[in-house]
Amino acid sequence: MSGLFRYALQRLVLTVPMILILLTVIFLILRVLPGDPVSAMLGGRPVPPEVLQSYRVKMGVDKPIPAQYVTYIGGVFRGDFGSSMRTSTPVLRELFSRFPATIELAIFGLLVAGILGFSTGIIAATRADRPIDHGIRIFHIASFAMPLFWLGLMFQVFFAVKLGWLPVAGRLGGDVAFTFQPVTGFYVLDAIIRWDGRSLADIVLHLILPALTLGVAMTGLLGRMSRASMLEVLGQDYVTTARAKGLRERLVVTRHALRNALIPIITVFGLELAVLMGGAVLTETVFSWPGIASYLMRSINARDYTAIQGSVVFIALFISVINLIVDLLYSVVDPRVRY
Amino acid sequence: MAQSDTVLLDVKGLVKHFPVRKGAFRRVKAAVRAVDGIDLFIREGETLGLVGESGCGKTTAGRSILRLVEPTKGEILFRSRRMAGTAGGVKEVDVVKASRGEMKALRRDMQIIFQDPYSSLNPRMTVGGIVGEPLLVHGMARGEERKKRVADVLGAVGLKPEHMKRYPHEFSGGQRQRIGIARALVLDPQLVVCDEPVSALDVSIQAQVLNLLEDLQREFGLTYLFVAHNLSVVKHISNRVAVMYLGRIVELASTERLFADPKHPYTEALVSAVPVPDPDYSVDRIILQGDVPSPVSPPPGCHFHPRCRYAVDVCSKDAPVYRDLGNEHFVACHRADDLHLQPIHDRTTGQTGGPAA
Amino acid sequence: MPETRETTPIRRSLLARTAGGVTRGLRGQTVLKVGLVIVIAFIVMTVVAQMWPSMNGFDPTKYRGAPRLEGPSATHWMGTDQLQRDVFTRVIAGGFASLVVAFSAVALSMIAGSILGWISGYTGGWLDRSLSLFMDAIYSFPSMILAIVLVAMFGSGLSPMIWAVGFVYIPTYFRVTRAESLQVRETTYIEAVKAIGASRTRIVLRHVAPNTVNAIMAVSSFNLADAILTVAALSFLGFGLPPPAPDWGFDIQNGQKYLQSGSWWLITFPGLMIIALSLGFGLIGEGISDLVNPKRRRKLG
Numbered sequence: 001m002s003g004l005f006r007y008a009l010q011r012l013v014l015t016v017p018m019i020l021i022l023l024t025v026i027f028l029i030l031r032v033l034p035g036d037p038v039s040a041m042l043g044g045r046p047v048p049p050e051v052l053q054s055y056r057v058k059m060g061v062d063k064p065i066p067a068q069y070v071t072y073i074g075g076v077f078r079g080d081f082g083s084s085m086r087t088s089t090p091v092l093r094e095l096f097s098r099f100p101a102t103i104e105l106a107i108f109g110l111l112v113a114g115i116l117g118f119s120t121g122i123i124a125a126t127r128a129d130r131p132i133d134h135g136i137r138i139f140h141i142a143s144f145a146m147p148l149f150w151l152g153l154m155f156q157v158f159f160a161v162k163l164g165w166l167p168v169a170g171r172l173g174g175d176v177a178f179t180f181q182p183v184t185g186f187y188v189l190d191a192i193i194r195w196d197g198r199s200l201a202d203i204v205l206h207l208i209l210p211a212l213t214l215g216v217a218m219t220g221l222l223g224r225m226s227r228a229s230m231l232e233v234l235g236q237d238y239v240t241t242a243r244a245k246g247l248r249e250r251l252v253v254t255r256h257a258l259r260n261a262l263i264p265i266i267t268v269f270g271l272e273l274a275v276l277m278g279g280a281v282l283t284e285t286v287f288s289w290p291g292i293a294s295y296l297m298r299s300i301n302a303r304d305y306t307a308i309q310g311s312v313v314f315i316a317l318f319i320s321v322i323n324l325i326v327d328l329l330y331s332v333v334d335p336r337v338r339y
Numbered sequence: 340m341a342q343s344d345t346v347l348l349d350v351k352g353l354v355k356h357f358p359v360r361k362g363a364f365r366r367v368k369a370a371v372r373a374v375d376g377i378d379l380f381i382r383e384g385e386t387l388g389l390v391g392e393s394g395c396g397k398t399t400a401g402r403s404i405l406r407l408v409e410p411t412k413g414e415i416l417f418r419s420r421r422m423a424g425t426a427g428g429v430k431e432v433d434v435v436k437a438s439r440g441e442m443k444a445l446r447r448d449m450q451i452i453f454q455d456p457y458s459s460l461n462p463r464m465t466v467g468g469i470v471g472e473p474l475l476v477h478g479m480a481r482g483e484e485r486k487k488r489v490a491d492v493l494g495a496v497g498l499k500p501e502h503m504k505r506y507p508h509e510f511s512g513g514q515r516q517r518i519g520i521a522r523a524l525v526l527d528p529q530l531v532v533c534d535e536p537v538s539a540l541d542v543s544i545q546a547q548v549l550n551l552l553e554d555l556q557r558e559f560g561l562t563y564l565f566v567a568h569n570l571s572v573v574k575h576i577s578n579r580v581a582v583m584y585l586g587r588i589v590e591l592a593s594t595e596r597l598f599a600d601p602k603h604p605y606t607e608a609l610v611s612a613v614p615v616p617d618p619d620y621s622v623d624r625i626i627l628q629g630d631v632p633s634p635v636s637p638p639p640g641c642h643f644h645p646r647c648r649y650a651v652d653v654c655s656k657d658a659p660v661y662r663d664l665g666n667e668h669f670v671a672c673h674r675a676d677d678l679h680l681q682p683i684h685d686r687t688t689g690q691t692g693g694p695a696a
Numbered sequence: 697m698p699e700t701r702e703t704t705p706i707r708r709s710l711l712a713r714t715a716g717g718v719t720r721g722l723r724g725q726t727v728l729k730v731g732l733v734i735v736i737a738f739i740v741m742t743v744v745a746q747m748w749p750s751m752n753g754f755d756p757t758k759y760r761g762a763p764r765l766e767g768p769s770a771t772h773w774m775g776t777d778q779l780q781r782d783v784f785t786r787v788i789a790g791g792f793a794s795l796v797v798a799f800s801a802v803a804l805s806m807i808a809g810s811i812l813g814w815i816s817g818y819t820g821g822w823l824d825r826s827l828s829l830f831m832d833a834i835y836s837f838p839s840m841i842l843a844i845v846l847v848a849m850f851g852s853g854l855s856p857m858i859w860a861v862g863f864v865y866i867p868t869y870f871r872v873t874r875a876e877s878l879q880v881r882e883t884t885y886i887e888a889v890k891a892i893g894a895s896r897t898r899i900v901l902r903h904v905a906p907n908t909v910n911a912i913m914a915v916s917s918f919n920l921a922d923a924i925l926t927v928a929a930l931s932f933l934g935f936g937l938p939p940p941a942p943d944w945g946f947d948i949q950n951g952q953k954y955l956q957s958g959s960w961w962l963i964t965f966p967g968l969m970i971i972a973l974s975l976g977f978g979l980i981g982e983g984i985s986d987l988v989n990p991k992r993r994r995k996l997g
Contacts, residue, residue, distance in 0.1 A: 018836065029846065150948060153948065154963065157960045275840075278839060312841075312845065316837055320836075
């Protein structure tokens with residue numbers, strides 16, 4: 001256990017340079033490129049120079065760039081991400097309030113991808129080179145090649161507009177929005193806590209299409225990996241042995257093969273995290289989902305530097321932590337891995 | 340063999356330590372003392388065998404001499420024909436101190452043949468490309484002229500000119516080793532370091548390649564430093580033999596003397612392991628006890644003392660001096676004068692080893 | 697010229713090998729063939745549409761004579777948009793930005809990433825460690841988000857997209873070539889080349905780099921497939937070509953406004969084109985991976 005703890009600590013320390021590098025890249029690009037954040041914020045309206053200057057001082061962009069950099073980095077390590085140039089609310093507070101929405105979307109998206117990818121992958125592997133295998137593989141490749149935002153729009157066209165089964169966008173319906181009282185910000189969980197069936201139904205209905213979009217788009221990689229990994233395991237001697245001793249095929253797969261096939265799949269989950277966050281930006285845009293990604297998009301459009309920097313650092317931190325957890329999960333699934 | 344008295348290569352106090360780095364900050368925690376101060380010289384036209392167990396530093400020594408690994412300390416004096424500039428002259432250069440440009444010029448005089456004929460040839464280049472590359476790098480021959488030089492050297496090593504267009508994977512191990520030899524010889528070097536050139540080959544091929552090396556030596560007047568891990572290979576080809584143990588030379592003498600009158604207990608053990616093609620000869624093999632100690636922390640005093648059956652107190656305290664017993668028989672052993680060690684063949688024919696027929 | 701002569705044996709052999717590999721591999725490589733056909737068809741289609749925009753009488757930008765927002769019909773095969781333009785013509789011409797940006801960005805990142813990867817892998821030491829740290833940081837961050845942030849800062853249009861997408865993919869090539877270079881560095885033939893006195897530049901260019909080409913080829917096809925999607929997303933978010941120009945991503949964004957009224961054709965057809973092109977590159981990648989990886993070929997065969 002102490003070994004595991006030490007490893008976790010080391011990994012956490014190693015994320016510091018990573019975040020610093022990302023932060024520096026973003027900071028430099030934002031500051032070095034032409035375009036004045038203050039005039040961008042004021043919407044290009046002609047403003048007297050002294051007013052412009054007072055805004056500069058207020059936002060801290062009057063100082064030389066190295067000084068701004070040091071101030072900003074220092075702030076980040078103290079947990080102060082600065083205030084939004086647009087709304088003057090603290091960036092971190094805004095990010096935290098929107099974080100649950102993104103996480104909720106990501107979790108359900110992953111759930112869809114996990115169920116779809118893993119099951120299709122296993123089915124394809126156990127029926128390798130039969131028609132169903134070919135069909136599944138085509139589906140996997142198509143899922144790779146599909147633009148996620150387009151998939152979302154197609155879902156909207158079909159399920160929301162044509163069939164009218166599901167809401168087009170948003171997280172809550174208009175009427176529920178008035179009565180529903182969030183607790184944690186994870187709406188599904190909140191509705192259960194409040195024991196509010198009507199809200200829960202509405203929330204779940206709103207969640208289906210975004211989660212499906214994110215999930216289906218990520219199915220390809222996961223499904224291919226599951227198939228390859230399962231095929232490899234099924235070719236191992238211990239699986240042949242299990243078959244040779246007369247075990248039924250279903251038991252061979254579930255008892256002997258599944259657990260070992262799972263290990264490389266966990267790696268893919270870790271890798272997919274970056275894809276997932278990238279996908280979340282597009283999903284949130286298409287479905288007007290009020291998460292971090294749509295906050296980032298809005299900040300980008302407003303050239304809100306502190307908000308952009310804050311979002312990037314936040315996302316980088318989040319990914320580091322999840323990757324760490326995935327790494328530690330290895331030791332749970334694979335008894336050979338010890339830290 | 341056209342031997343002369345001129346010393347071509349004179350190595351003095353050569354040291355190579357590899358740092359061992361550890362931890363997140365990669366601080367140097369220790370050093371692998373691969374070569375721990377060796378002295379040797381090679382005369383023009385002769386073959387010096389360098390023998391020792393794997394890990395004793397013999398390969399590193401060979402590579403340090405060519406500066407394929409940077410020596411930590413020491414002098415490597417080389418009488419270069421080409422560095423002198425004018426025809427017929429020679430210039431003595433310290434390889435360790437040679438500048439980048441000097442080193443490039445020196446590469447034409449000092450070449451190497453590798454152990455593994457598979458990994459030593461770039462799989463994506465044709466034989467013509469591989470053997471011609473040295474000429475290209477040194478701008479020595481262009482176009483048709485280069486083709487001709489490559490064809491000539493391929494002929495010298497027993498390959499055909501039409502092999503130039505083929506790729507290494509189309510050849511057998513022995514043929515590939517010939518390609519490697521051709522690459523080394525195309526620059527017309529003075530000294531060739533042969534790094535176990537036959538130990539990766541089938542036994543049937545080994546003799547062929549050894550004979551080829553001997554023929555080429557005669558034909559081109561080459562000087563060899565022949566690195567090997569057992570004495571039997573070296574016995575045939577070497578004029579003199581140096582025995583290495585844990586980064587140091589423990590004994591160096593002419594091949595005859597070394598086999599007839601070994602002065603170091605480690606040499607005695609190696610000599611006893613050489614197979615003798617005589618059914619009446621009963622082998623009295625000396626089996627060394629224990630493992631080779633780590634070169635990171637070699638034992639104090641004489642490195643060999645923990646495994647030496649003649650060791651006395653002083654052996655674990657002081658390092659023995661490497662000294663000449665006369666007739667260029669060098670040895671590093673406290674008891675060299677009072678021990679009578681077992682030579683090869685001493686009880687049967689009375690004949691001693693030496694370059695066999 | 698003696699200078700060209702000098703390098704001929706090596707260069708010709710490399711070319712001959714590559715060409716030989718391609719023809720040998722194409723035999724029976726259906727996946728690769730299909731991919732190549734798709735991609736080449738798209739390139740031809742785009743070039744023709746650029747040179748001869750109004751081939752069917754409906755110029756993608758100038759023609760405004762169609763009925764407004766009408767579904768597919770015999771005259772307008774993929775329907776019409778709110779500005780009374782023909783969707784089919786726009787879809788045919790709409791791949792220009794995707795192809796230009798994807799090829800340029802991938803070329804950019806391939807060159808930069810590979811050179812850095814060769815140097816880093818071959819040299820090692822502190823340079824390698826700091827470069828790797830930098831590249832890993834970029835790599836672990838979502839490429840889509842980074843591309844969006846960068847392109848937003850660079851401005852919109854073709855060259856900002858090329859720089860942004862190109863930068864984001866540099867670590868992909870760096871990682872591949874670095875790993876391969878590390879392996880090549882340890883081989884004896886590199887030591888042999890050092891022994892003959894070859895310069896560092898020569899070793900990297902003539903010996904390390906060619907041995908990483910297979911890996912780069914396989915990665916770049918998958919990378920192109922991904923780049924097509926990234927460019928489409930950037931255009932969708934409004935960072936692509938300015939409005940009148942036909943562009944799949946932007947046209948989809950435009951179609952989103954009329955989604956509620958059921959104008960599905962505005963979104964569907966440009967999307968299908970993106971899928972087809974991305975799929976084409978993906979199939980080429982699959983084919984090349986099978987070719988260069990004999991182990992995988994055996995498994996599939």
